[in-house]
Amino acid sequence: MTSPKRFRVVPLEQGMSLRNMLARRVRGLDRDRAAELIRAGGVYVNRLRVRLPQVLVAAGERVVLYTEALDAQPLPPEDLVFVHREQDFVVIDKPAGVPVSPVRETAVGCLSEALIHRLEAEGITRPYVGVVHRLDRGASGLVVFTIRSIANKSLHKQFRDHRMRRGYRLRVRPRPGCEPAGELSCDAPLIKLSEGGVVIGKPGDGRAKAALTHFRLVGAASGSASDPELLLDAELETGRTHQIRAHAAHLGFPIVGDHRYGGDGAGDRDIAPAQLDRLCLHAQRLDFEHPVSGAALAFEAKLPAWGKLP
Template sequence: MNSMSMASAPKRFRIIPTEQGSTLRNVLMRRVKLDRKQAAAVIQAGGVYVNRLRVRLPQVLVAHGERITVYLEALDAKPLDPERVRFVHRGEDFVVLDKPAGVPVSAVRETCVGSLSEALIHQLESEGLERPYVGVVHRLDQGASGLVLFTIRDVANKSLHKQFRDHEIRRGYRVRVTGEPPAQLRCDAPLIKLRSGGVKVGSPGDGRSKPATTHFRHVARVDGEAGPEHLLDVEIETGRTHQIRAHAAHLGFPIVGDRRYGADGEGEAGSDHSRLCLHARSLEFEHPLTGAPQSFTCELPDWAQEPAVYR
């Protein structure tokens, strides 16, 4: 099965009249040549779409003309180890988790398995909750690490999403960059979201551009294999996709390990860090029900630690 599950392109087809009323699982068995267990597994892993809707129930009935998309990579997806679901705060209305680097916050196009939100659902189920609710308040790049806020009761959703939309949730980050940044930096370059999933710097007159403001503060100089690198603390006034990464690169100080916005789009050659050196270190907001101030921090990874001389 590995040869098929490694396929880069999804399988796509339409339901024909003779398949009307068949189960999705049986259709996959015939059309994609999967056995019964594999067909059920790829559906349950979130690798199958009916039209544009992800369907995770193998017994769903299909209708003539529906478009089926199958991502066989879902068969190789591994659940996140429960030990990697690190709680910084566990309340009745929301939780704050310390996301490991390399783990997606929520489902990716190919699968739901392995995401932090999926692992949180399983954790809540293990505590005895039936069909637990998990809402993603904000996202953090898959390569980054640090604090992520989830609601676990839908009553908390409206308040927290409003705070996020109104830029009332304060988030602090630490990054490691190349170049020689000054003590303070501010970037107001507007950003345009691309269909590819990234962003590019736009111009104020471009209707596609969205305002974005990022503040950088120099923390310490550190030694990298290819030369000096620098730690910066970062705060954002807006929450655009890849905002910190795009702004850092735009200013001439790309984040170490950034393979999208780094040098030549291939990260920093010679760097001793293969991961994206971006960590969400602090989070401040109002409690969604009581309005009481909430403040959370988490430990810095090794790459983000200040040398002893700066402490």
């Protein structure tokens, strides 16, 4: 990942369009490429993402741009897999490697952007898409979006109050002496780091947030007796950033493919090259109340090949 370019608008550029100003200031960007970069969500003005090339800039404004946005590949809207769809919300089976919402460097290639384009292609003018919860980029499985604002309050409240039940399948490689057996839980508090990710909190640390994850052994996946890989199911009682990943690693069985919490590159061995970027974490089940009727709803996604018992 390249470092972002940062500069201020000078008095001579007062009243210029953002596109023309970038073409003037950034080597290798002509007006067309500058417009493409802006539309891809790679440009911020005063910390706000701007996606309209014709916006006028003012002297003194801070501009940050991420040129890698030009290389981002869109997720084809027709590739979206709807597990459930109605007028207020949708449940989508997210593929691994796709972010739920725009990342810092670009808005292209995320699930919410593809959903917007899908609704536009169906004739909906200026469609609304609301992100209810997130799922790590490398993970796969069920994600719910609102497509009418009327559903926002109920679904967000269910998520905030931990009434939206989420079940996950994960593949782990236990460290020696840390093989899970039966059922176990982890309630280690988590501290969110400013640079991203979390660490396990210590007793009395005011930054630590309560977190509770339940794990259940499903069975052996593969590997030798000395270096096994196991399948587990997990259910969240809370919804902290990277909660399952951090708790699994804390208990001694990091998730296969988790380079952040696995420590020693867990997940590289015996994984096909095309799968190296994926995290063996799959949101398999999602239960919540209908945002309008209050009826109980339950959804389930198909397991990926790595998540099935041999």
